[in-house]
Amino acid sequence: MRLARLILAIGALSFFSSAAATSNPSERISLRTIAERHGMTFREEREKSATLTGSNCSIACFLDKSSYVVNGVCVYGQGAAERSPRGLTIPLNDWKHILEPLISGRKVPGVHCICIDAGHGGKDSGAHSGALNLTEKSLNLDVAKRLGNLLQSNGFKVLLTRDGDRFVPLEKRSSIANCGKADLFISIHFNASESPTAQGIEIYIMPRQGTAATARLSSPLRAKDAIFCPNNEFDDCNLLLAHGIGEKLMRLKGVRDRGVRRGRFCVLESVHCPAVLVECGFITNQAEGALIAQSAHRQAIASAICDGVINYAAGATH
Numbered sequence: 614m615r616l617a618r619l620i621l622a623i624g625a626l627s628f629f630s631s632a633a634a635t636s637n638p639s640e641r642i643s644l645r646t647i648a649e650r651h652g653m654t655f656r657e658e659r660e661k662s663a664t665l666t667g668s669n670c671s672i673a674c675f676l677d678k679s680s681y682v683v684n685g686v687c688v689y690g691q692g693a694a695e696r697s698p699r700g701l702t703i704p705l706n707d708w709k710h711i712l713e714p715l716i717s718g719r720k721v722p723g724v725h726c727i728c729i730d731a732g733h734g735g736k737d738s739g740a741h742s743g744a745l746n747l748t749e750k751s752l753n754l755d756v757a758k759r760l761g762n763l764l765q766s767n768g769f770k771v772l773l774t775r776d777g778d779r780f781v782p783l784e785k786r787s788s789i790a791n792c793g794k795a796d797l798f799i800s801i802h803f804n805a806s807e808s809p810t811a812q813g814i815e816i817y818i819m820p821r822q823g824t825a826a827t828a829r830l831s832s833p834l835r836a837k838d839a840i841f842c843p844n845n846e847f848d849d850c851n852l853l854l855a856h857g858i859g860e861k862l863m864r865l866k867g868v869r870d871r872g873v874r875r876g877r878f879c880v881l882e883s884v885h886c887p888a889v890l891v892e893c894g895f896i897t898n899q900a901e902g903a904l905i906a907q908s909a910h911r912q913a914i915a916s917a918i919c920d921g922v923i924n925y926a927a928g929a930t931h
């Protein structure tokens with residue numbers, strides 16, 4: 614009995630812990646070596662890009678770029694691909710903590726209850742587009758409710774951090790998920806930019822302990838980056854959830870894939886389950902904003918996120 618409990622505990626730990634095997638950030642591995650070790654087909658083109666193809670997975674990698682395309686979805690890493698005598702190399706940590714978890718078909722804990730967080734609300738309107746008269750807090754709530762209905766009709770229990778135009782502090786949002794024993798946390802937002810050409814969907818997860826947010830790859834790490842946050846316990850599952858959602862969301866008509874990214878969002882760092890923040894498009898881009906204004910597109914976004922959750926939950930052990 615005790616042994617069985619111990620085995621269960623070890624099994625549970627292996628779901629959650631990815632911090633233990635972190636390598637020196639400067640260590641690199643060649644893509645050719647990865648392909649040889651894992652029986653994948655390897656193709657490199659003029660030392661500028663490489664593709665690794667396995668029986669049911671593919672990885673594309675590009676010289677000087679810090680992002681990969683894994684099974685059709687862009688995922689940001691911690692350093693750019695570089696040339697070497699063995700062809701293109703990438704940071705060993707990107708292999709260990711991004712690519713390998715994504716292609717290995719890892720099991721995840723079961724999913725029963727999902728907390729959906731409609732970003733902003735009440736006195737906090739979020740982003741606004743004057744040209745299209747779109748206000749983020751209303752769009753977030755609309756998509757959150759649509760997603761909640763879809764998840765419920767697929768048998769999941771759903772918690773909403775707000776179901777009306779109310780201000781809810783960020784720490785309260787995490788505690789609603791934690792007190793409700795949510796198995797997943799999904800925060801819904803829409804994006805804005807001073808650049809009218811910015812468009813596309815971004816999916817954020819917490820950076821791993823000791824690593825930078827996606828936007829600060831080349832800048833020095835901040836003291837905060839070294840702290841282990843409660844949500845870091847779910848590093849691998851965060852990534853699998855974000856990628857599972859990305860596989861469905863990035864296929865939507867008219868959507869540009871801006872990738873799975875890392876951001877130290879207050880609303881994510883204290884959540885005790887796998888958590889993502891989805892920026893569902895730029896309301897400041899004329900074409901994308903016009904699409905977001907259509908309820909059919911918002912329903913398609915909710916439906917894709919729901920399918921992504923089902924995609925992720927299919928990897929559950931029970």
Ligand SMILES: [Zn+2]
Pocket residue numbers: 732733739740749802803
């Ligand atoms: Zn927002």
